[in-house]
Amino acid sequence: TQLxxxxxxxxxxxEGENLTVYCNSSSVFSSLQWYRQEPGEGPVxxxxxxxxGEVKKLKRxxxxxxxxxxxxxxxxxxxxxxxxxxxxxxxxxSGGSYIPTFGRGTSLIVHP
Amino acid sequence: ETGVTQSPxxxxxxxxxxxxxxxxxxxxxxxxxxxxxxxxxGPQFIFQYYREEENGRGNFPPRFSGLQFPNYSSELNVxxxxxxxxxxYLCASSQGVGNIQYFGAGTRLSVL
Numbered sequence: 001t002q003l004x005x006x007x008x009x010x011x012x013x014x015e016g017e018n019l020t021v022y023c024n025s026s027s028v029f030s031s032l033q034w035y036r037q038e039p040g041e042g043p044v045x046x047x048x049x050x051x052x053g054e055v056k057k058l059k060r061x062x063x064x065x066x067x068x069x070x071x072x073x074x075x076x077x078x079x080x081x082x083x084x085x086x087x088x089x090x091x092x093x094s095g096g097s098y099i100p101t102f103g104r105g106t107s108l109i110v111h112p
Numbered sequence: 113e114t115g116v117t118q119s120p121x122x123x124x125x126x127x128x129x130x131x132x133x134x135x136x137x138x139x140x141x142x143x144x145x146x147x148x149x150x151x152x153x154g155p156q157f158i159f160q161y162y163r164e165e166e167n168g169r170g171n172f173p174p175r176f177s178g179l180q181f182p183n184y185s186s187e188l189n190v191x192x193x194x195x196x197x198x199x200x201y202l203c204a205s206s207q208g209v210g211n212i213q214y215f216g217a218g219t220r221l222s223v224l
Contacts (some may be wrong), residue, residue: 004154042116042202042215043155088154092210099168100145100213102154 002102003027004089012109016078021106023089024071030092032072034063037086037105079110115139116205116216124222125193133188133219135203143167144186145208149203149218155202161186162209179201190221198223 005024013019022050023032031050047056049072050063056063060083061074076083086105095100114126115138125131137144143162147155157170161180174192184205190197200220 006154041217042204044215045212090154098156099170102147102156103150104154 002104003101004091006087006089006103006106007043008106009104010107010109013079014110014111015080017110018077019076019079019108020073020075021087022071022073022104025091026068026070030069032069032088034045034072034074035088035090035102037088039085042099043086043102044086076108079108081110084108084110116203117215118201118203118216118219119220121217122220123221124224126224127193127195129193129223130189130191131221132191133194133201133203133221135186135188135216137184137186137203137204137205138214140215141205141207142184143206144180144184145204145206145213146186146188147204148172148197149200149202150196151199158188160209167209176211193223195223197221 007022016049031048033048036046037043047063052067052069054065061076066074086107088102088105090102117136119134145160146158149155158172159169159178160167164180177189180186200218202215202218204215206213
């Protein structure tokens with residue numbers, strides 16, 4: 001059982017379309033991170049959300065942390081081919097050590 | 113470019129062999145974490161080193177071991193390679209535990 005469930009697993013869309021990807025859990029987290037991983041590269045941090053209900057915007061990307069801090073969503077407006085990549089959510093489990101835990105990711109392809 | 117470099121970029125080994133992967137952390141970073149990313153999965157935390165000491169370990173067997181040097185570069189060693197060890201191995205560095213991680217591009221290991 002995955003701690004973080006991401007959906008959809010795959011998404012293939014045309015340039016200009018909008019999309020939303022989700023990261024869900026039954027656990028409560030103090031913070032949650034979103035990363036993008038492009039082919040042949042390591043993940044790059046996009047944003048960290050901390051407060052329940054928090055909304056953060058990064059150009060055409062909108063991130064929301066659920067009120068109960070158990071889930072999060074990433075919405076992309078007018079997707080571009082440069083948005084292609086694997087979108088990963090991650091949390092940090094505490095308890096003495098810093099243990100980063102990632103979801104399986106949503107693989108997004110944006111066609112020109 | 114994150115300033116985190118990994119070598120080699122690709123490696124092919126046979127079952128039962130041993131492998132050493134290397135990571136140079138970003139300048140000023142004293143913490144290195146290693147991850148295994150199987151195809152279609154998110155990164156799985158292997159372990160973390162902070163100032164040359166292991167500071168947390170994921171659910172990996174003892175044949176996965178590591179080392180951090182005084183210049184904060186790091187090695188990941190895997191003994192008795194198994195077919196399931198085939199994956200992308202990612203290294204990430206940060207300035208302190210729990211701070212933003214910067215990932216390298218990874219080493220692609222194939223075990224035949």
